[in-house]
Structure formats: structure tokens, C-alpha cells
Amino acid sequence: MASFQKRQGAWRAIVRKKGHPSQSKTFTTKARAQKWARQVEDLIEAGHVGEGGIPTLDELFGWHLAHLDKTSDRGRKNFTAANNMKKGLGKETLISELNYLKLQVYCETRISVDGVKPSTTLLDALFLSGSITTGVVEGRLHADYKTKVSGWLSGLKRGGLIGRPEDRERRPTDAEIELLLTHTKHNRALRTIRYNDVIRFAIESCMRLDEICTLRWSDYDAKNGTIIVRLRKHPTQKTDQVVPLMGDCQAIIDAQPRTNEKIFPFNNESVSNGFRRICDHLGIVNLHFHDLRHEGISRLFERGYQIQEVAMVSGHRDWKSLKRYVNLRPSDLVKRDRDRVAPI
Incomplete structure (x- = not known):
């Protein structure tokens, strides 16, 4: 009663x-x-x-975020997905009120009104799925909900409302890199964040921006030319990895002032946003900071390094995941072949 x-x-x-x-x-x-x-x-x-x-979405997401706080460091992305869904579906909505139609309308609205891509709505949908799994595992939800959400995700994928991101093939041209480096070297307003060093290091090291901004002096081995990347991204678990410092990486590190425990003591979001503004100012279109990692990996292959050697630098565990970052120019392959093969 x-x-x-x-x-x-x-x-x-x-x-x-x-x-x-x-x-x-x-x-x-x-x-x-x-x-x-x-x-x-x-x-x-x-x-x-x-x-x-029966929990509300607010409660369900709260439990899942508490679980992720112990097992994941995705941080902002988790909270963003939770806030998006609570705003779009209503935080007081009961999990029992959810159905495919509501999720369909939610994804359609995000795509048409917010202008996001299906890869972004996929992150929201996967967060919902993960929240339901946490609720089931912790005994807060009946296992039937896992079956339901699996069917919902299948329908959204079939309808093109969620989907994996397309592989980017964008590499900065030599002229764009020269423009970036010249601008960041001589613009005094950009010296709070040492963009010139960060950009060069991103290409030479093939590291992600969040990895660059968490590197510590205590993990730097100048004698052996290596550094430890803590909790490096991995599909199932994050592990520390000793990484070789290629090209000018050591020279760039040695040039940094030792005023902080971190080598590049910058907020990764601030660096990313600033990089976007620099590109806009210079008229460089559709270039993301992460594309510098693509560029660095591609350069290693172009210099003749083998898959296992490049993976040691980039942190990839298998060729399939590494392949999407490799965008070799056909002309470079022809040039290498001509250099190696003697004329008949």
C-alpha cells in the first residue's frame, strides 16, 4: 500500500x-x-x-559515476554524458519509463539541434548502458534491463543514430606546421602555455595531449632516453609504460624550466582550446591537436620503423588499432621505393 x-x-x-x-x-x-x-x-x-x-536516472547515474570513480579516469567525459542524458531525458525520469522511442527522440534531437555526430550520441548511449550494468551488478536493477538496453542500442545503430567515429586522415602539411611553429614562437601572448614546445613534442613523441600534460620529471630517464607514461590508455585497463623519447623529445624536455613536478604543467583542455583558436587565427581548417599524434606516427613509418617499434612509441597493443593512425602519403612510398631500387 x-x-x-x-x-x-x-x-x-x-x-x-x-x-x-x-x-x-x-x-x-x-x-x-x-x-x-x-x-x-x-x-x-x-x-x-x-x-x-525503481531508480531515477539521476540516482542510476550517481551510482555509476561512483563506480567509475574507483575504476576509470575518464573524468569529464563521464560527467558530460550523465549531464547530457539527464538534461535530455529528465533527471527524475524512472528507469522503468525508458524505452527505445525516447532514446530515439533523444539522439535525433542531439544530432539535429545540438549538431553532434552519431559518435557523440554513442558515448551517451554507452554511458546509459554502463549505468544499467552497474545497477544490475550491484543488485539495484533486475537483469532484464540489460537485455532491454542491448536491444535499444542495436536499434539506434541500425537507424544511424549512434555510430563509431570515422577514421580521420587529416595530417598537417609542412607549410601548416611551419606556420604554427613560427606563430607560437614569436607571439608573446602565447608564452604562458609554451605552445611551440608542446606542438613539437606532440609530433616527435606521438603522445596524446593528456599524456603530455601529466609527464613528470621524476619519471624522466635522461641517461637512457626514456620516460614513463603513467596509466596509459588501454581498451581494458590502464598501465604504466616506459616510452622511448624519439627525435628532439629529449632536447625539448631539457629546455623546460623545472618549476613544477610536471614537465608540461598545463591543463590539457586549455591547451586544446588554445590550439583551436590559433588554427582559426591562422586560417588552418579542420586540424585537431590529436592530429599531431597521427602525424608523428605516420612519420615513424615513413622513416622505416617496423610496426612493433612504432607501437612501443605510440602505446598501441595491436596493428588493427594502430593502423587507423597511419596515413602514409602514396608519393612517399614511391619515393622510398625509388631510393632503394637501382635503375635497370
Whole structure:
């Protein structure tokens, strides 16, 4: 039997049923409280209520974020996905109210109104799926929800509303790199963040921006020409990796002032946003900071390094994942072949 209490402008629903623990939840309106109570009673009868009753999206995402806080360092991306879904679907929406149609409308709105790509809505959908998995594993949700969300994701993928990002083939030209380096070297306004050094290091080291901004002096081995990249990205787990410093990497590191425990003590988001503004100012179109990593990896292949050698620098575990970063120019391959083969 359900009862309702009004407290400080909110409504608390309480469901009591013999043989089951009492369930309660607070909502901003009495109508939502009544709807929740009816659903709890129905699901108790069907044996489909986990610990704590039917959660709202706000509660479900809170549990998942707490779980991820112990197991992941994706940080901002997790909170962004949670906030996007709570804003688009309503944070007081009950998980039992979700269905394919609501997710379809959500993804369509994100794409048409917010201007995002299906690869972005995929991140939101995967966050929802992960939240449901956490709820099931922790005994808060019935396992049926995992089957439901799997079907929803399949439908969204079929409809083109979620999808993997397209492989980028953008490499900066020599002229663009020269323009970037000249501008960042002589523009005094950019000296707070040493863009000239960071850009050159990104290409030479093939590191991700967040890896560059977390490098520490204590992990730098000048004698052996290596540095430890802590918690390097991996599909299933993050591990520390000793990385060889290629090209001018050591010279760039040695030129940095030792005023911080980090070699490049900059916020990676600030660097990324600033890089975008620099490109806009210089008229360089569609170049991302991450493309500098692509450039560096491609250069290593062009210099004749083998897959396993390049992977030691880039941190990739297999050829399939490394291949998407390699964008060799056909003309470079022809030139190398001509240099190696004597004329007949």
C-alpha cells in the first residue's frame, strides 16, 4: 500500500508490502510520486524490483559515476554524458519509463539541434548502458534491463543514430606546421602555455595531449632516453609504460624550466582550446591537436620503423588499432621505393 507525504514543497512516496522491505523516494510533484509508487507495486508483484525500488536516472547515474570513480579516469567525459542524458531525458525520469522511442527522440534531437555526430550520441548511449550494468551488478536493477538496453542500442545503430567515429586522415602539411611553429614562437601572448614546445613534442613523441600534460620529471630517464607514461590508455585497463623519447623529445624536455613536478604543467583542455583558436587565427581548417599524434606516427613509418617499434612509441597493443593512425602519403612510398631500387 502506498502513502504520500508532502515535505518542503516535495512529495515523498512510501510503498509498504508484506514480505518486502519498505521502498521510498522523493519527487518534485505528487503525480510523479504516485506514478513511481504504482510502478513499484506492479514490479514487486512481478518480482522485478531490486534494492531501493525503481531508480531515477539521476540516482542510476550517481551510482555509476561512483563506480567509475574507483575504476576509470575518464573524468569529464563521464560527467558530460550523465549531464547530457539527464538534461535530455529528465533527471527524475524512472528507469522503468525508458524505452527505445525516447532514446530515439533523444539522439535525433542531439544530432539535429545540438549538431553532434552519431559518435557523440554513442558515448551517451554507452554511458546509459554502463549505468544499467552497474545497477544490475550491484543488485539495484533486475537483469532484464540489460537485455532491454542491448536491444535499444542495436536499434539506434541500425537507424544511424549512434555510430563509431570515422577514421580521420587529416595530417598537417609542412607549410601548416611551419606556420604554427613560427606563430607560437614569436607571439608573446602565447608564452604562458609554451605552445611551440608542446606542438613539437606532440609530433616527435606521438603522445596524446593528456599524456603530455601529466609527464613528470621524476619519471624522466635522461641517461637512457626514456620516460614513463603513467596509466596509459588501454581498451581494458590502464598501465604504466616506459616510452622511448624519439627525435628532439629529449632536447625539448631539457629546455623546460623545472618549476613544477610536471614537465608540461598545463591543463590539457586549455591547451586544446588554445590550439583551436590559433588554427582559426591562422586560417588552418579542420586540424585537431590529436592530429599531431597521427602525424608523428605516420612519420615513424615513413622513416622505416617496423610496426612493433612504432607501437612501443605510440602505446598501441595491436596493428588493427594502430593502423587507423597511419596515413602514409602514396608519393612517399614511391619515393622510398625509388631510393632503394637501382635503375635497370
